[in-house]
Amino acid sequence: MNNTENNTRKVRVRFAPSPTGPLHIGGVRTALFNYLFARRHGGDFILRIEDTDAGRFVPDAERYIIEALKWCGIVPNEGLTADGMVAEIADAQHPYAPYRQSQRKPLYRQYAEELVRKGHAYYAFDTAETIDRYRKEAEAEGRSFTYNHTIRRQMDTSLGMPIDAVQRRLLMETHWVVRFKMPEDREVHMHDLIRGDIMVNTATLDDKVLWKRADELPTYHLANIVDDRLMAISHVIRGEEWLPSLQLHYLLYEAFGWSESQPDFAHLSLLLKPDGKGKLSKRDGDKHGFPVFPLRWVSPAGDISRGYREDGYFPEAFVNLLALLGWNPGTEQEIFSLDELAALFSLERVVKSGARFSPDKARWFNQQYLKSKSDVELAERYRSILQEKGVEAGMEKIIAVCGLIKERATFIADFWELSSYFFVPPATFDAKSIQKYWRPETSDLLRQVAALLAGVEPFTKERIEQAVHAWMAERNIPPGAVMNALRLCLVGAAKGPGIFDIIALIGKAACEERIKVLTKHACEG
RNA sequence: GGUCUGUUCAUCUAAGGGUUAGGAUUCAAGAUUUUCAUUCUUGCCAUAGGGGUUCGAAUCCCCUACAGACUACCA
Numbered sequence: 001m002n003n004t005e006n007n008t009r010k011v012r013v014r015f016a017p018s019p020t021g022p023l024h025i026g027g028v029r030t031a032l033f034n035y036l037f038a039r040r041h042g043g044d045f046i047l048r049i050e051d052t053d054a055g056r057f058v059p060d061a062e063r064y065i066i067e068a069l070k071w072c073g074i075v076p077n078e079g080l081t082a083d084g085m086v087a088e089i090a091d092a093q094h095p096y097a098p099y100r101q102s103q104r105k106p107l108y109r110q111y112a113e114e115l116v117r118k119g120h121a122y123y124a125f126d127t128a129e130t131i132d133r134y135r136k137e138a139e140a141e142g143r144s145f146t147y148n149h150t151i152r153r154q155m156d157t158s159l160g161m162p163i164d165a166v167q168r169r170l171l172m173e174t175h176w177v178v179r180f181k182m183p184e185d186r187e188v189h190m191h192d193l194i195r196g197d198i199m200v201n202t203a204t205l206d207d208k209v210l211w212k213r214a215d216e217l218p219t220y221h222l223a224n225i226v227d228d229r230l231m232a233i234s235h236v237i238r239g240e241e242w243l244p245s246l247q248l249h250y251l252l253y254e255a256f257g258w259s260e261s262q263p264d265f266a267h268l269s270l271l272l273k274p275d276g277k278g279k280l281s282k283r284d285g286d287k288h289g290f291p292v293f294p295l296r297w298v299s300p301a302g303d304i305s306r307g308y309r310e311d312g313y314f315p316e317a318f319v320n321l322l323a324l325l326g327w328n329p330g331t332e333q334e335i336f337s338l339d340e341l342a343a344l345f346s347l348e349r350v351v352k353s354g355a356r357f358s359p360d361k362a363r364w365f366n367q368q369y370l371k372s373k374s375d376v377e378l379a380e381r382y383r384s385i386l387q388e389k390g391v392e393a394g395m396e397k398i399i400a401v402c403g404l405i406k407e408r409a410t411f412i413a414d415f416w417e418l419s420s421y422f423f424v425p426p427a428t429f430d431a432k433s434i435q436k437y438w439r440p441e442t443s444d445l446l447r448q449v450a451a452l453l454a455g456v457e458p459f460t461k462e463r464i465e466q467a468v469h470a471w472m473a474e475r476n477i478p479p480g481a482v483m484n485a486l487r488l489c490l491v492g493a494a495k496g497p498g499i500f501d502i503i504a505l506i507g508k509a510a511c512e513e514r515i516k517v518l519t520k521h522a523c524e525g
Numbered sequence: 526g527g528u529c530u531g532u533u534c535a536u537c538u539a540a541g542g543g544u545u546a547g548g549a550u551u552c553a554a555g556a557u558u559u560u561c562a563u564u565c566u567u568g569c570c571a572u573a574g575g576g577g578u579u580c581g582a583a584u585c586c587c588c589u590a591c592a593g594a595c596u597a598c599c600a
Binding site: 016017018020050052053055056124126128131142143144146175176177179195198200201203204205206208209211212213214215217219220221224239240241242243244245246247267269270272274278279321324325326328330331332334351352353354355356357358360361363364365367371405407408409418433437478479480483484487488491493494495496497498499 | 526596
């Protein structure tokens with residue numbers, strides 16, 4: 001079966017997370033690539049919740065996933081209702097509802113039974129204890145236990161059991177499962193859109209459980225194949241951790257007789273831990289000094305994990321950096337809007353090898369986006385921070401300040417640190433700078449500057465600059481003797497935008513006051 | 526252990542048999558900014574190792590090493 005690029009169906013891809021916790025950035029990237037692929041091909045991007053593991057279900061996880069996608073601008077066009085809930089009732093917009101597998105529960109059993117009827121699966125009645133015993137025995141002998149053709153006949157299964165006995169046990173017992181009858185020795189030839197051809201022999205594979213009587217739920221493999229089929233999924237784009245399951249999925253499609261219309265597959269490389277070992281995991285939390293989650297997450301146990309949103313990242317920057325982790329357009333462009341990405345994305349340019357996340361590059365991306373924002377937009381956000389600090393300031397001034405400092409910041413959260421002196425007098429003065437710039441005559445000169453400023457009218461940057469330069473020229477004062485010390489008075493450190501911008505913005509009275517404070521301070525030693 | 530996947534500067538990556546192996550981030554130096562940041566310039570730094578195939582290999586093949594994933598009645 002050839003399913004490379006000749007897939008001419010309407011593109012329909014799905015993101016199918018399991019609500020067992022917050023989505024980490026690897027999951028967001030998988031969602032993003034699915035979304036971009038769908039948009040690139042004018043297809044559908046579907047959200048499906050794979051909650052077939054009742055034991056690991058985490059109550060707030062589904063809401064978190066939806067909110068995270070929304071924050072990123074990755075909006076499914078199927079699976080979510082207008083008010084952002086998982087669609088439960090079928091309508092024109094959501095023809096395959098419900099999109100939560102737990103609510104599709106009654107649907108799967110017939111598919112499991114169909115496979116048994118066709119001879120591709122069987123019932124297994126073994127208790128967990130029995131299997132555990134076999135496993136321990138195997139381990140004791142230094143080999144691994146595989147539930148497959150080598151042991152199948154010794155186990156308590158419907159294979160070779162009289163039909164009426166099977167029927168009776170099916171009715172009487174509540175802990176049996178349906179297992180796939182993995183062929184003993186078959187080469188399965190597969191194709192992956194990113195990795196090319198892959199071949200595996202079935203000999204070492206096991207008879208995977210497909211459906212469990214105990215909770216009447218399918219396992220991932222069955223649910224996934226059935227729902228992808230039912231929802232007419234054309235391409236499965238998922239993480240590399242699924243690659244070892246691909247042959248089972250091929251075999252399942254074949255067993256159902258669906259091979260001709262099975263989706264194309266693309267397995268994305270994993271996102272690696274920044275410090276070398278292993279794939280990035282949810283449990284990494286913020287141990288590495290940067291978030292691994294898009295949004296802040298509070299676990300049921302009360303543990304808090306940082307999120308990109310709360311850390312001050314712009315969603316555009318976050319999406320941009322994620323897109324470039326494992327994909328590139330082949331040009332040297334690095335800054336992309338979501339629309340640009342959607343226009344350019346292709347699976348052929350997805351890299352095969354795992355990518356390590358770089359906190360430095362993440363910061364750089366955010367800085368790029370911060371610089372490109374308008375002063376007004378930044379000022380609106382900065383105003384709420386100022387309000388928290390108890391600072392009253394007019395919008396005009398905040399906008400002007402943002403214009404002056406945005407090139408010096410990586411996050412909006414840096415703004416206060418970079419510009420508090422525009423609003424309140426410096427609380428401390430940098431000792432090193434004082435040592436470097438303060439001379440015996442400095443106080444006297446600064447008092448003259450203060451007097452000079454008092455006479456400048458109107459108090460604009462241009463007029464101030466003009467007046468100060470004229471004064472220095474007239475008295476033959478070298479700029480170095482006064483400018484840095486003046487900055488020290490006003491800012492408290494040797495940093496910040498142009499001195500005349502600062503003077504004009506903080507105003508005549510504040511300048512005078514701050515010069516007085518430091519010159520007095522200096523006189524006292 | 527077994528199966529599968531991968532391996533180009535510290536990091537993300539480009540180069541789909543022929544380039545001094547390119548770009549970005551980080552780092553370092555210089556210029557600009559009488560400050561800081563930005564910006565600009567320059568620099569440092571890579572084809573895991575070994576065999577083939579070929580006139581020619583980062584690119585194709587084999588072996589080795591290393592890394593990762595998977596190996597649940599989890600997804």
